[in-house]
Amino acid sequence: MENDIELEEPITKVNCQNHLSSVEDALYVIGGKWKLKIIIALQEHGSIRFNELQRIVAGISARVLSNELKDLELNGFVKRIVHSEQTPVVVEYISTDYSKTLKTVIMALSEWGRTHKNNIREDVFEK
Amino acid sequence: MENDIELEEPITKVNCQNHLSSVEDALYVIGGKWKLKIIIALQEHGSIRFNELQRIVAGISARVLSNELKDLELNGFVKRIVHSEQTPVVVEYISTDYSKTLKTVIMALSEWGRTHKNNIREDVFEK
DNA sequence: CCGTATCCCGATTGATACTG
DNA sequence: CAGTATCAATCGGGATACGG
Numbered sequence: 001m002e003n004d005i006e007l008e009e010p011i012t013k014v015n016c017q018n019h020l021s022s023v024e025d026a027l028y029v030i031g032g033k034w035k036l037k038i039i040i041a042l043q044e045h046g047s048i049r050f051n052e053l054q055r056i057v058a059g060i061s062a063r064v065l066s067n068e069l070k071d072l073e074l075n076g077f078v079k080r081i082v083h084s085e086q087t088p089v090v091v092e093y094i095s096t097d098y099s100k101t102l103k104t105v106i107m108a109l110s111e112w113g114r115t116h117k118n119n120i121r122e123d124v125f126e127k
Numbered sequence: 128m129e130n131d132i133e134l135e136e137p138i139t140k141v142n143c144q145n146h147l148s149s150v151e152d153a154l155y156v157i158g159g160k161w162k163l164k165i166i167i168a169l170q171e172h173g174s175i176r177f178n179e180l181q182r183i184v185a186g187i188s189a190r191v192l193s194n195e196l197k198d199l200e201l202n203g204f205v206k207r208i209v210h211s212e213q214t215p216v217v218v219e220y221i222s223t224d225y226s227k228t229l230k231t232v233i234m235a236l237s238e239w240g241r242t243h244k245n246n247i248r249e250d251v252f253e254k
Numbered sequence: 255c256c257g258t259a260t261c262c263c264g265a266t267t268g269a270t271a272c273t274g
Numbered sequence: 275c276a277g278t279a280t281c282a283a284t285c286g287g288g289a290t291a292c293g294g
Contacts, residue, residue: 016171016183019237020164026240027163033286036154037147044143050256056143061288066257088255089294101239108235110146112228113153160267177276188268193277215274215275 029075030102034060034068039077040106042095047081049092069093077102156202157229161187161195166204167233169222174208176219196220204229 030036034057041056042048048056054065072078077099083090157163161184168183169175175183181192199205204226210217 016168018241019167019171019233020184022237022240022244023163023167023233024240025244026236027160029243031158031160033154033158036150040146040150041143044146057147062257063259063289064287091256101242105232105235105239106146106150108232109153110149112232113149113151114145115228116156117149117152189277190269190279191267218276 026105030105032068034064035072036102036106036109038065038068038072039095039099039102042078042093043099043106047092047094049090053093153232157232159195161191162199163229163233163236165192165195165199166222166226166229169205169220170226170233174219174221176217180220 030039037057038053038060041053045052045056050062050065054060054062057065060068069078069080073080076096079094079096081092081094083092157166164184165180165187168180172179172183177189177192181187181189184192187195196205196207200207203223206221206223208219208221210219
């Protein structure tokens with residue numbers, strides 16, 4: 001990165017690396033097929049049990065859901081609460097305050113996905 | 128379209144399915160390890176050639192980059208321009224206007240990733 | 255009911271080499 | 275330079291079965 005500095009857009013190139021790096025960091029934590037969907041389900045349902053969650057996040061298997069929940073718990077998005085006083089044991093999952101910081105991300109993605117779907121239905125494929 | 132006042136339960140469940148569905152649609156197109164990063168690089172560099180792009184999007188292989196670019200072109204995020212008058216052939220990739228609609232998504236993700244990284248560096252893991 | 259443990263398959267990807 | 279071809283390896287994830 002030495003000789004192609006044209007002084008045209010020096011800041012842009014820095015911004016690019018910043019964005020790339022930050023987006024990469026974000027995707028590392030919330031990327032993948034399921035994580036955001038689980039977070040959304042958790043946020044909007046308040047408290048959910050395992051099987052209910054599996055029903056809401058359509059298509060996910062118990063094994064994958066279990067693994068994803070562990071990941072999300074480690075990263076502070078989910079709290080796992082065990083009611084061991086009951087039998088059989090009841091386990092609830094709730095979203096944490098930290099997961100609320102994803103609100104703008106989720107809104108942006110949701111909004112974009114919605115309009116994109118409409119665009120496709122209309123005429124994206126006709127030039 | 129509607130007010131975002133936090134209501135109680137009934138609307139929430141509908142919103143959940145809406146969000147889940149929309150986010151799913153979004154991730155279908157821009158999900159995965161590379162797509163957003165390629166879009167970012169393209170947006171901020173204006174016009175890039177293949178090998179330059181491969182350098183910027185660190186870690187991507189030529190094969191994967193080639194496939195991703197085809198996908199992105201099909202979905203209207205990238206335009207491929209071939210200058211066949213030159214030898215060897217020069218190919219540039221530029222981002223389309225449609226990819227600009229992702230601006231808020233990228234900003235939200237980038238911003239979140241940045242603060243998340245800072246949080247981790249500090250004390251997220253100590254309660 | 256709430257998961258975990260295996261097994262296993264197909265898709266994704268990295269490395270390398272090669273072509274126009 | 276701009277990719278493509280091929281192969282090997284990895285990995286996410288489904289199916290199933292089982293234990294607490």
